[in-house]
Amino acid sequence: MEKSTLILTRKIQILIDLPTKEERKEALNTLYRWQNRCFRASNLIVSHMYVQEMIKDFLYLSEGVKYKLADEKKDGDGILKCSKVNTIYRMLSNRFKGEIPTDILSSLNNTLGATFNKNKPEYWKGARSLDNFKKDMAIPFPPDCMYRLSHTADKKAFCFRIFSIPFKTYLGKDFTDKRRLLERLVDGNIKLRTSHIKLTDRKTFLLAAFEIEKDEHPLKPDKVAEASLSLEYPIVVKTGKTKLTIGTKEEFFYRRLAIQTARKRAQIGATYTKSGKGRNRKLKAVERFRATESNYIRQRVHVYSRKLIDFCIKHQVGTLILLNQEDKTRIAKEEKSVLRNWSYYDLMTKIKYKAEKAGIELIIA
Secondary structure: OOOOEEEEEEEEEEEEOOOOHHHHHHHHHHHHHHHHHHHHHHHHHHHHHHHHHHHHHOOOOOOOOOOEEEEOOOOOOEEEOOOHHHHHHHHHHHHOOOOOOHHHHHHHHHHHHHHHHHHHHHHHHOOOOOOOOOOOOOEEEOHHHEEEEEEEOOOOEEEEEEOOEEEEEOOOOOOOOHHHHHHHHHHOOOEEEEEEEEEOOOOEEEEEEEEEEOOOOOOEEEEEEEEEOOOOOOEEEEEOOEEEEEOOHHHHHHHHHHHHHHHHHHHHHHHHOOOOOOHHHHOHHHHHHHHHHHHHHHHHHHHHHHHHHHHHHHOOEEEEEEOOHHHHHHHHHHOHHHHHHOOHHHHHHHHHHHHHHHOOEEEEO
């Protein structure tokens, strides 16, 4: 049975809500320590999972050796002191006891275990290597470890605690649905799932995973719309005798090239820019054009995918087919400028997400 809910992940900037600089620095150091332990624990988890699964294929073990991954107390052929699920958690708990909350280790174990089981056939065939984690990876935490969420009027922010560390949100001029999702979470209308804290050089972000109900529309599953992503028009969609073209090459492709050309001119001119505050001042115009390009593409891709899904809802389309995408991807790879500037992947990702949210079945042909 198809699920009636959908998981939305939103990147929200958060600040440590403590009065003094020393307290904020201490809390930040704690987060960085947890990040380091997550990095080390993740690599240990996948290594142990791989050894457990592949031990029966180690040809140098004699036939008389027992290798069943089960609790020796419950199964005579078992080689584990406890259940398979708990072996890795016990190893992590013993190694990192007192250095990181055990709820984080449990979230890591569950998440990486699900991913490992999904990729297990490829590991066996040798078609995929084990995941290698970076030191700046995000810190996972279960939803019950985030508590006291409320909107504080005097701070004009949503305040909450994660593992006793107080935080507040910084939404700025938010034109997305982040504020509305947080309000619904405070009211109890939606639920929070396993989320993450992401640390960067200058900022801290909450990667919040919200579980929401899918939109309900009077769609007809037997009614089909065919769409294609092309170079002349970003999206062309047709159902029955009705056809719609969304966007143009001049609007999307050439506009992006124009912004890139302006950025190159700014890079050349940066050599003669007045100095005084180092690199940041000289490259201020370059960074502005880079942000302009990123914002323009994000907004265009969102608008195109939104128009496509609105077209399907208007005509009660229950099945959306994206045609000839393998051929389009091959053509894009041959033309490097097209591959770099056309944003095929972003557009398809947005279409997939919006179609799932609206209850439309998406088929990529």
